[in-house]
Amino acid sequence: MKFKAEIDVMPLEALLDPQGKAVSNSMKNIGLPEIDGVRIGRHVRLFVEASNETEASEKVEQACKKLLANQIMESYTFHIEEA
Amino acid sequence: MKFGVVTFPGSNCDQDMVYVLETILNQEVVQLWHKDTDLQGCDFIVLPGGFSYGDYLRSGAIAKLSPIMGEVIKHANNGGYVMGICNGFQILTESGLLEGALLHNNSQKFICKNVYLKPATNDSAITKDLDVNATYQIPIAHGEGRFYADEATIQKLEDNNQILFRYTSKGGDTTEEFNPNGSINNIAGITNEGRNVFGMMPHPERAADEALANEDGKAFFESILAHCK
Numbered sequence: 001m002k003f004k005a006e007i008d009v010m011p012l013e014a015l016l017d018p019q020g021k022a023v024s025n026s027m028k029n030i031g032l033p034e035i036d037g038v039r040i041g042r043h044v045r046l047f048v049e050a051s052n053e054t055e056a057s058e059k060v061e062q063a064c065k066k067l068l069a070n071q072i073m074e075s076y077t078f079h080i081e082e083a
Numbered sequence: 084m085k086f087g088v089v090t091f092p093g094s095n096c097d098q099d100m101v102y103v104l105e106t107i108l109n110q111e112v113v114q115l116w117h118k119d120t121d122l123q124g125c126d127f128i129v130l131p132g133g134f135s136y137g138d139y140l141r142s143g144a145i146a147k148l149s150p151i152m153g154e155v156i157k158h159a160n161n162g163g164y165v166m167g168i169c170n171g172f173q174i175l176t177e178s179g180l181l182e183g184a185l186l187h188n189n190s191q192k193f194i195c196k197n198v199y200l201k202p203a204t205n206d207s208a209i210t211k212d213l214d215v216n217a218t219y220q221i222p223i224a225h226g227e228g229r230f231y232a233d234e235a236t237i238q239k240l241e242d243n244n245q246i247l248f249r250y251t252s253k254g255g256d257t258t259e260e261f262n263p264n265g266s267i268n269n270i271a272g273i274t275n276e277g278r279n280v281f282g283m284m285p286h287p288e289r290a291a292d293e294a295l296a297n298e299d300g301k302a303f304f305e306s307i308l309a310h311c312k
Contacts, residue, residue, distance in 0.1 A: 011186075015186065015231065016186075016189055016265070017187075018187045018188065018189055018190070018191040019187065019191070021191070022191050042140075067140070067144065067145075067148070068140070070141055070144065070177065070184055072176075072183065072184040072231070072232065072233075073184045073186055073231060
């Protein structure tokens with residue numbers, strides 16, 4: 001079976017996110033000073049072949065830990081569904 | 084000493100490193116390709132600066148999976164010497180050979196300038212012959228050089244004298260004002276517990292030739308040659 005995973009990788013809350021800060025600071029320039037606290041991460045979509053959802057989830061977990069996220073500086077969450 | 088300088092797709096300081104080791108320091112140098120799986124008997128492996136794999140995903144994240152890295156990790160785990168400069172340092176932290184991570188500079192800018200470094204310890208081959216009371220002018224050129232590790236790791240690095248260099252003023256002031264990228268405790272370079280793996284963001288190979296009017300970096304290489312056996 002084929003599953004689709006939608007993965008979000010975000011900088012850890014405790015860390016300064018310079019990109020998010022720069023974008024936050026630009027909000028007033030488009031007339032939206034009410035918006036702040038922007039944090040920017042990465043969205044990854046991938047497909048995984050597995051016999052069931054648990055196995056697919058384990059494979060995605062491995063991909064996140066070994067490559068897609070660096071847990072020293074990032075956290076990840078993901079959602080899986082049958083493709 | 085036989086040096087091996089690894090070229091990854093996107094490395095751009097490999098030839099500078101080869102030039103300094105071969106021409107300035109008269110050492111035997113082998114140029115290794117990232118797809119190689121044979122370190123050809125090199126004693127000291129250098130991972131140079133650059134933008135391996137275009138810094139895709141995170142700096143160094145994909146390079147750590149290059150075929151040669153399996154051998155480099157084995158070499159390091161057997162006590163062999165490995166040094167990573169700039170992107171090489173990022174590859175070393177990504178591969179777990181060094182602790183911590185290199186985050187985007189807090190200034191939100193790519194920084195390319197001369198900075199001053201102060202050796203934080205003499206207890207490593209690369210700093211043994213340096214003067215811990217002196218400062219060395221070495222260039223930096225990076226967008227992701229903000230050294231970060233959790234509090235316990237930083238404490239351990241400090242307690243074990245694993246911090247090699249700190250960013251400083253010309254006079255040796257290591258306050259935040261002279262921290263170019265927001266690194267914790269002004270950390271510019273570290274070593275591992277075995278003291279055989281070195282990583283630093285500044286580029287000593289860009290300050291080791293008379294023609295560049297700055298040879299401060301040469302002392303780093305001379306210390307390596309004197310103490311890496």
